[in-house]
Amino acid sequence: MSNEHVLNNESEKLASAEAAPAEAEITKENELKPANVSAADLQALKQKLAQRPKLLLAGGAALAAVLLLAVALSFALAGEPAAILVNGQQVAALKDEEQANAAVAAYLAEQTKEIGSEVFFAEQVTVAPEAREGSDVLSRNKALDALALTTTLKTNGAAILVDGQPLVFTADEQTAKQALENLKLTYLPEDDTMQVLDVKFKQEIQVQPQEVLVADLANLDEAKLAMKDTSLTGEAPVTVLVVLEKTKVEEVPFNTSYEVDGTLRYGQTKVKQAGVNGSREVTIQLAQANGEEIARQEISSNTLVKPVEEIVLEGAVVQTASRSLTQASEAGMIWPTTATRISSYYGPRSGDNHSGLDIDGDAGDPVWAAKSGTVVSAGYHGTYGNEVVISHGDGLQTRYAHMQSISVSVGDEVEIGQQVGLEGSTGNSTGSHLHFEVIINGSTTDPLLYIK
Numbered sequence: 001m002s003n004e005h006v007l008n009n010e011s012e013k014l015a016s017a018e019a020a021p022a023e024a025e026i027t028k029e030n031e032l033k034p035a036n037v038s039a040a041d042l043q044a045l046k047q048k049l050a051q052r053p054k055l056l057l058a059g060g061a062a063l064a065a066v067l068l069l070a071v072a073l074s075f076a077l078a079g080e081p082a083a084i085l086v087n088g089q090q091v092a093a094l095k096d097e098e099q100a101n102a103a104v105a106a107y108l109a110e111q112t113k114e115i116g117s118e119v120f121f122a123e124q125v126t127v128a129p130e131a132r133e134g135s136d137v138l139s140r141n142k143a144l145d146a147l148a149l150t151t152t153l154k155t156n157g158a159a160i161l162v163d164g165q166p167l168v169f170t171a172d173e174q175t176a177k178q179a180l181e182n183l184k185l186t187y188l189p190e191d192d193t194m195q196v197l198d199v200k201f202k203q204e205i206q207v208q209p210q211e212v213l214v215a216d217l218a219n220l221d222e223a224k225l226a227m228k229d230t231s232l233t234g235e236a237p238v239t240v241l242v243v244l245e246k247t248k249v250e251e252v253p254f255n256t257s258y259e260v261d262g263t264l265r266y267g268q269t270k271v272k273q274a275g276v277n278g279s280r281e282v283t284i285q286l287a288q289a290n291g292e293e294i295a296r297q298e299i300s301s302n303t304l305v306k307p308v309e310e311i312v313l314e315g316a317v318v319q320t321a322s323r324s325l326t327q328a329s330e331a332g333m334i335w336p337t338t339a340t341r342i343s344s345y346y347g348p349r350s351g352d353n354h355s356g357l358d359i360d361g362d363a364g365d366p367v368w369a370a371k372s373g374t375v376v377s378a379g380y381h382g383t384y385g386n387e388v389v390i391s392h393g394d395g396l397q398t399r400y401a402h403m404q405s406i407s408v409s410v411g412d413e414v415e416i417g418q419q420v421g422l423e424g425s426t427g428n429s430t431g432s433h434l435h436f437e438v439i440i441n442g443s444t445t446d447p448l449l450y451i452k
């Protein structure tokens, strides 16, 4: 082929330089093909002319004669213009059938080389020995352009089917399988303390050899991206399920228990035994879908170091455990304020008798009716300061003293828990606290028998 090309060029050059009379005919026949003149012949002739300028005229005449013969022969050998048909429609006319076949072959060869897999036409492409009357004869390059415009190419590639539906097309099965493997790898953890137990696709995935349009071909990366693409439905069309196992050591926090101690006063605590955290080795299994955790399960747990319980001793002088602001005691009373610390008990005190229970608290803390009843006293009364007395019937009364303010009046029916005032330090008081009394038939008694 290259020989033939050289020959054409040489003959044209020589023709224009040395054989003016033949020029017109040669240019008219632009696909000149001097079938029986060899390149060697021409080369020899050319050298002869160059070496012997004296023989120029004679040589030129000889060359002209040869070329004229060649032209005559090529006319005789060339057939009618032939056509390339796509699905029966003429898309190009070439000089002859051979040229038409060569153009088709060249196009496929060129595309095969470019795409990297053997391609064929999706349409029926044929060569007809005779072009339509009056067709323009095209050069090979123009014919290739015409084929590119009027045909589509296919190759024997592969499709990745997701639940039976083709999703991605590749040039071969190998590429499709590799893209699937690469997709799996995307979702495997980099953390090498995790053991991969299983990797699989949620959907049914098949790689199927099939004819594929060249325009639809995806390379390795494109195929992987197509399987991860969430732009269509919001979800990737392919889901990689990974099951991982991990064993780790984790801390086990100690528990704290409380013991009542009769030697400690209320509010005092003492650590009898300090707590120490333990540790355990735990094996968990994780399930992930496209990298997102969807399930987690503890498979096994093995105690390495048992935690040591912390034991705290609590003062037992006053039992605090059942003190409740919302639940009434057995006697039907609730604790009458928010503070719980007792600063002074009922009974003998510095040669005197303390008539109630002093509950330490802050000025402004609410003071509640310990039980439902009727307000029988409400006002400032000497050493009690602002006080409220509520009668609960059956000779039972409660007193709330030293309050900052009073919010009920004599005769009011109050419900258990209803606010009667705010804690303060009025009357004979050295600091904000609630002085709370329980009175039975006019005599005070220990309030802790009634509230807890």
Ligand SMILES: [Zn+2]
Pocket: 344, 354, 356, 357, 358, 434, 435, 436
């Ligand atoms: Zn008191």
